[in-house]
Amino acid sequence: MVTKNVQQQQQHRVDVVVPVPAMVVAAMASPCPANKLLRGAIQLAFGFALGIAVAIYLIGSATPAAVPGGSSLELFFPLPPPAAASTANLSAVRQKQPPTPSPEAEKTTTAIKSQSWPADDASGGNSTADQAGGGFVDISDEELMKLAAAAPREVRTGGGGGPRPKVAFLFLTRWDLPMAPLWEKFFEGHRGLYSVYVHTDPAFNGSDPGEASVFYRRTIPSKEVKWGEISMVEAERRLLAHALLDQANARFILLSESHVPLFDFPTVYSYLINSTTKIYLESYDLPGVTGRGRYKRSMSPVVTASQWRKGSQWFEVDRGLAADVITDDVYFPVFARHCSRNCYADEHYLPTFLGIRHPSRVTNRSVTWVDWSHGGPHPARFTRMEVTPDFLRWLRAGAGTTCDYNGATTTVCFLFARKFLPNSLTRFLRFAPKVMGFG
Known part of the structure; x- marks a missing residue:
C-alpha cells in the first residue's frame, strides 16, 4: 500500500x-x-x-x-513529541509479539470453528419480528410467560427454508453498556446468527444507539432489580421469555455490563450451537454459610436440604431448558415466597431447579470466567492497566485449567470474562484484533 x-x-x-x-x-x-x-x-x-x-x-x-x-x-514544522509515558507504552505494545499458540490449543480452536459454521447472512442480526413496530411486547410477566410457553421448544432448521439457529445474548445490566463498542466489533459481519436483548433499570434514560448498532431498540420492558433478591431471577426469566419468542434462537447466554468476549464470534457460535446435550451452568453442593447455610426450611418438602444447590448466575442453556425455566410453576413460586434475607436466589434457583429436573445435562461449569480468589461477596474487578495481551491469552487458554467439551478434554473453557471496569475498554479495543481475533 x-x-x-x-x-x-x-x-x-x-x-x-x-x-x-x-x-x-x-x-x-x-x-x-x-x-x-x-x-x-x-x-x-x-x-x-x-x-x-x-x-x-x-x-x-x-x-x-x-x-x-x-x-x-x-x-519543516515538527510537531511536539508525545508524552514520554504514552510513547513508552505504545512502543511496548508494538514490540511485544504474541507467542506461538500450542499445537493442541490451535487444533482445538480450529476444530470448534469448523463445526457446521454457516455463511454470512444479510437478513439482520436481531429478529425482524422483535423490531417490527420499534419494540417488544409490553405485557405483564404472567402473560409474557404464557406467550413464550406457546413458542416451539425446538428450532426447526434444514432444507425446508427454516431459519438457521441463532445465539441469544441476554444482557442483564444496571444502567448502560460501557463495553458496547467492543461487542459491536464482536458481532460485526455475522448478521442473522445472533439476537440481542437488554434488561436495564427502568429509571435509566440513556439515549438509544443509532440504527446501525446491534443494540438499537433491543431493551426489553424492564423492572427494577435488587441485588441478591428474587427480582434478579425474575429479570432473567423476562429475558428468556422475550428471547423464546424468536423461534430461531437455539442457545441463550446471560451476560452483564462488565462482560467481555474472549474469542471471535465464529468460535463462540460454533462452541455453543454444536454443544451436544450439555448446558453450561454451575450446580454443586457447598457446605457452610454461603452454601447450605442459605437454605430455608420453609421450602420443604418441594425443595429439600439435600437438593439445595449453588452456582454462578451466569448461565448458558438451550431452547428446551429455557422453556422449562419460564414454565416452571413448582419451584419458582417456592423461591419467590421463601428465598429472601440472605438467600440470594440468583445463585441458587437455577442450580437447584435444573439440578433436580435435568442433572445429567448440567456440566457444572460456566463459560464465564470470574476471579473469586480475593474472597468476599463480590468477585475481583479489573482496571485498565490489568488488561494485557498475556492476561487475555491466559484466559483464552483456560486460565490454568482444562474442561470437557463434547467428550474431549480442552483448554477452551471460558468464552467470556468479567468484571472489567469501563476504563479498560480502550485496552480491549487495542488488543482484540491481535489477541482475540476480531476488531
Whole structure:
C-alpha cells in the first residue's frame, strides 16, 4: 500500500522550473569587469531561487512512509513529541509479539470453528419480528410467560427454508453498556446468527444507539432489580421469555455490563450451537454459610436440604431448558415466597431447579470466567492497566485449567470474562484484533 501511494504521487508530480530571463543570462556571460559584481549577485539570487524550488519539490513529493506517524510538513514544522509515558507504552505494545499458540490449543480452536459454521447472512442480526413496530411486547410477566410457553421448544432448521439457529445474548445490566463498542466489533459481519436483548433499570434514560448498532431498540420492558433478591431471577426469566419468542434462537447466554468476549464470534457460535446435550451452568453442593447455610426450611418438602444447590448466575442453556425455566410453576413460586434475607436466589434457583429436573445435562461449569480468589461477596474487578495481551491469552487458554467439551478434554473453557471496569475498554479495543481475533 505504501509503494502504491508513492507511485500515485509520482505520477501526479509536477516539476518546478524557475525561468531565467535572457538578459540575466547575457549579463552572466559578459566578460566586462563591471559586470563581476552583478554576476555574483545574480548567482546568489539564482542559488536562493533554486533552493526554494527544491524545497517545494520535496514538500510535494514526500510521502507519509518517509515520515512514520506524521505528514511531510513535519520535515519543516515538527510537531511536539508525545508524552514520554504514552510513547513508552505504545512502543511496548508494538514490540511485544504474541507467542506461538500450542499445537493442541490451535487444533482445538480450529476444530470448534469448523463445526457446521454457516455463511454470512444479510437478513439482520436481531429478529425482524422483535423490531417490527420499534419494540417488544409490553405485557405483564404472567402473560409474557404464557406467550413464550406457546413458542416451539425446538428450532426447526434444514432444507425446508427454516431459519438457521441463532445465539441469544441476554444482557442483564444496571444502567448502560460501557463495553458496547467492543461487542459491536464482536458481532460485526455475522448478521442473522445472533439476537440481542437488554434488561436495564427502568429509571435509566440513556439515549438509544443509532440504527446501525446491534443494540438499537433491543431493551426489553424492564423492572427494577435488587441485588441478591428474587427480582434478579425474575429479570432473567423476562429475558428468556422475550428471547423464546424468536423461534430461531437455539442457545441463550446471560451476560452483564462488565462482560467481555474472549474469542471471535465464529468460535463462540460454533462452541455453543454444536454443544451436544450439555448446558453450561454451575450446580454443586457447598457446605457452610454461603452454601447450605442459605437454605430455608420453609421450602420443604418441594425443595429439600439435600437438593439445595449453588452456582454462578451466569448461565448458558438451550431452547428446551429455557422453556422449562419460564414454565416452571413448582419451584419458582417456592423461591419467590421463601428465598429472601440472605438467600440470594440468583445463585441458587437455577442450580437447584435444573439440578433436580435435568442433572445429567448440567456440566457444572460456566463459560464465564470470574476471579473469586480475593474472597468476599463480590468477585475481583479489573482496571485498565490489568488488561494485557498475556492476561487475555491466559484466559483464552483456560486460565490454568482444562474442561470437557463434547467428550474431549480442552483448554477452551471460558468464552467470556468479567468484571472489567469501563476504563479498560480502550485496552480491549487495542488488543482484540491481535489477541482475540476480531476488531
